[in-house]
Amino acid sequence: MSDAVIREYRGGDIPEMSALWQAVFDDSEGLVNSFLQLLPDMGTAAVAEVNGKIAGAAYAVTGMELVSASGKVQTCGYIYAVAVAPEFRGSGIGRALTERSAELARDRGAEIICTLPAEESLYAWYKTILGTECALHRQRLEAESAAAAPPVQSLSSSEYGQRREALLSDRCRMRPSHTTLEFQRRFCEELGGGLYACGGGICAAYLEDRAAVIKELIAPDGTDAAVIAASMGAELGTKLAVYYLPAPDGEPYLAAIPGEIPSDCVWNITFD
Template sequence: MRAARRDLPALTRLWQACFGDTEAEVRAFWQALFDCTPVYLRRAPDGSPAAMLCALPAELVGDDGDAVPAAYLYAVCTAPALRGRGHCRLLLQEAEQDLKRQGIRAAVLVPAEESLFGFYTRFGYRTVFTCRTETVPAARGDCSITPLTPDGWQSLRELQLYDSHLSYPPELLRWQETISRSSGAGLYRIETGDAVCCAAAERDGETLLVRELLPDCPEAAAALADKLGCREASFRTAGGTQPFGMAKSLDGTPLPQRAYLGPAFE
């Protein structure tokens, strides 16, 4: 069933129990995205939420440039005391059927732990999104670094992506900017002698977490970390073999064998 606003306090408690985010962080998510994001829940016998998931709007773009409506299934979780009883499986089925009726043709999710890849495989999801993660020390470089608005960052990102990828609507990109800026970082254009990069970054203590760096350019990550006063940069980019996300066709639409997910949520 779909969640209503009156369910949000209980869903916030469930979210916190499963992921550890603060109440303020979860409430900010609801405030920014609840109106454009279907939220599904399955109730326990006592009426409390047993499982939940959010279906963030997105598009899955193929190698040929054609885009199909997709849903990024986010914050998929089951109450700790109710796990192992099929609540997540049934909720996924209900949500997928409802999304298909709305014309959504693909579902995408990012398992919180590597062990969950096998769990979701049982429900028809397969690994499509891979990545590579590296860490480099901060270093002053001959780079031009310019903060970008979500629209400017999206335009630069789309220029960098020629293969299959997930594309995000404005609401999600504004949320990514909010997350980035609240940590002391943001969305950037980085020009080196050889490349023009787009980066979405967040600070985590002395480490700069570059959630997306396109194209792959360690020099750009190192320079951004130096500019923001971080000791090192951990950056994620395309072209790796590390399993990262999964996808499922809801209507028989062929899915890419491999695609790029991007930074917006995980």
């Protein structure tokens, strides 16, 4: 590895962390700064400093809990947005940042470490560092928008969290903190969507490529998720709604150490 110092971030690092994130992931300044504003209440970060400059960063979101169907609660650390400046890639900084961010998460009480690799090839990379493997799978589905579908109501992050807990009270689930949900609300609103109630269920949705993308859709028992998705598409003014549901034979999703997250766990709200 280069002469990089791997350490926990400090407040003075934020401008460089923001610039690096925008350059690597091409996210908007508003979205990135919204995350960084909430970070002190949501988790922490590891940074790589080279000659006084931030050359890389990785984030540890700790505002999540795994709740079993019987009510057992375990705290989670979610590794997110591992970024290294182009001129320092291949030097081992990404690995060192990932290891350090996991350590920071454990220092903050995380019992489970997980992540969502940006592409399928990265599952193997994270396995060599964290020992994680794909723990959950999901299926991508589509629905044509339908204005005659159930009405849609915008929700605050607190309202969304309360409804989410009520809908999933008897199931194994990830329970996000209020701050984590607040970032999800800001993320969705930045991209033309938000948090919603519809047809007795809830959705976190945004606009992408002229479609309504529903990153979480939880429908009450007996309700067709496609009906809610169709209503969300109409609400956001698109002809198509894309949504995801848990599916054992679906595409790889969340990665964790084998055995730590049950395959029937409802997660959905990831940082992606």
